[in-house]
Amino acid sequence: MMTIDMQIEDVNVRSTEVLITPAALKAEMPLSDTARASVIEGRQTIRNILDGKDHRLFLVVGPCSIHDVNAAKEYAQRLKVLAEQVKDSLYLVMRVYFEKPRTTVGWKGLINDPDMNDSFDIQKGLHIGRRLLLDLNEMGLACATEALDPMSPQYMHDLIAWSAIGARTTESQTHREMSSGLSSPVGFKNGTDGGLKVAINALLSVRNPHSFLGINGAGQVAIINTNGNAYGHVVLRGGDGKPNYDSVSVTLAEKELSKAKVPSNIMIDCSHANSNKDPALQPLVMDNVSNQILEGNQSIVGLMIESHLKFGRQDIPADLSQLEYGKSVTDGCIDWSTTEEAILKMHHKLNDILPKRRQTV
Template sequence: MTDNRVEDLNIESIVPLISPEQLKQEMPISEAAVASVQKGRQVIRDILDRKDHRIFVVIGPCSIHDVEAAKDYAHRLKELADQVSDTLYLVMRVYFEKPRTTVGWKGLINDPYMNDTFKIQDGLHIARRLLLDLAELGLPLSTEALDPISPQYIQDLIAWSAIGARTTESQTHREMASGLSSAVGFKNGTDGSLTVATNALMSVANPHRFLGINADGQVSIVSTRGNPYAHVVLRGGGGKPNYDSVNVALAEEALAKSDLAANIMIDCSHENSNKNPALQPLVLENVTNQILDGNKSIIGLMVESNLKHGRQNIPANLDDLEYGLSVTDGCISWDETADAILKMRDKLKDILPARNN
């Protein structure tokens, strides 16, 4: 019994939500999607275990706000992925949740109509439908695990997950990630600190018990086995980049000191590009050159890419949204994307097969 004299004083309403099991019954995963997810997860695990010589590249829009534009991008990416598959394994970013420093649009799941109506139940349906469609194309998919409840609704379609810089230090997110079915990348802290990331990797590899929900939406005690495929993502911080060879070497030392695998992913965006999308291809080129010079720890890259270069503010009249242009972080265009990925493939195709020897 709730006593309104002392409880829920700042709660306006609580609305029941569809359960994960109900959503999956309405929108079941197909055999083609299962095969795609299983393959994607296994390839990434093999890359982290050095059983696959390729580099995996998590690439795509900063956030999804237009389903049709996302499908357009996905079809182009699948064609490009097939072209470079001997050297690079392309994983599409399908990010539905956006962390906010203060306030702002929180992503397609939270506010699918971008008008502060917060139709979360609609958002979950839209997000799951898109993931199903993209998985059935044969594309491996990635997302940021931000809300600790939402993975129950969509994680079955995800090949790789990210924990963002703002949440890497969060016990809640470390516990959640210990139970995720995909490999997971933990970004370094917003101040550039690696300690929060290495602590996270040690935490997530271990079993945890915490409060969560089950498939029927009941509050439950969740017990996890631990996730052995967590790794660090260098994204810059404190106003400085950290993708260069010196910072990569420092990251290798920090991982070794904590007895962690030397698996390092480079985020070409955020402070590694000074939040200027035009610099992302230069970061990618630098990382390519590090590998050519003998680096063995860099196993992945992240690139924010869309159909068009740059970003736009969300207009009052949503009809004024420009197609294929990000509404969150600035992205490189499709032409820039294809050019950068093809150049990377051509430079690395002969050296990567012998890299793990």
């Protein structure tokens, strides 16, 4: 006789755990006046750049992912000093990525697995992540992240000045709907194949109101009704091993954006396929972008740079005491001295030309 499995729900669910609510986490770690001012200034500065009211470029700079809070704070202190040096031409925003998308499996980031041992203490990860964002904003440093899990913005987004939607999720209806309600400007990367169509469709979608299922501050399942986000823009990151930061690719992107009747605001991701996954090539991408602007480009508004205290990347060892301080555990990064040199070079090349470049519209 055939045995019938009577269980029809949660067949593959091992366990569930009730998580702290967004409201409770924010009550434990409230937004200070200093941090609030930093977030407001960061968002408004980026909006002004996208609107052509601020002549500067904004650069999202920092580690591929955050795994060590102490190293992140040291990096932030250095970035803050550099930001002051280049503030006339470049607005520096720290890349603070807590969530990492995976093609198959792998470490999913500090929020998901803060102890880096597959213990998945998300409760701990949320506390660590929010504390770090508070500390960085209180330093006066605007922060950027990737909006990957649709629940995370309820916990963290009041501390974010700019958000990215990655190449794997730009085509996702869930992420387009979520982005339509984000309070920050948001950059949509082109698809992993290098094509622009999914990103342009995302830009058209995100500008419109949406209604979808989500959670509210009390952690209740809710219908979220959004107004639409007018500050979506495209991020060129290359694809299928081919770059798309060159002047021809940028011109083609401008034409596609114009055809779709969305603003021709383009951000260049200096990493990923644009550097052939070799972090050492990122400064060459930066220099190429500077030259395009010197030659008359009007559409490039920002760059993304993967950078850490030390060059390269490392695997996560079984013995975490063997981790090398200040080195990425995900994508390879350029080191601090290279970062500083490349950003200062861009500043010196563009400082005189940028004020004459984009006019208020």
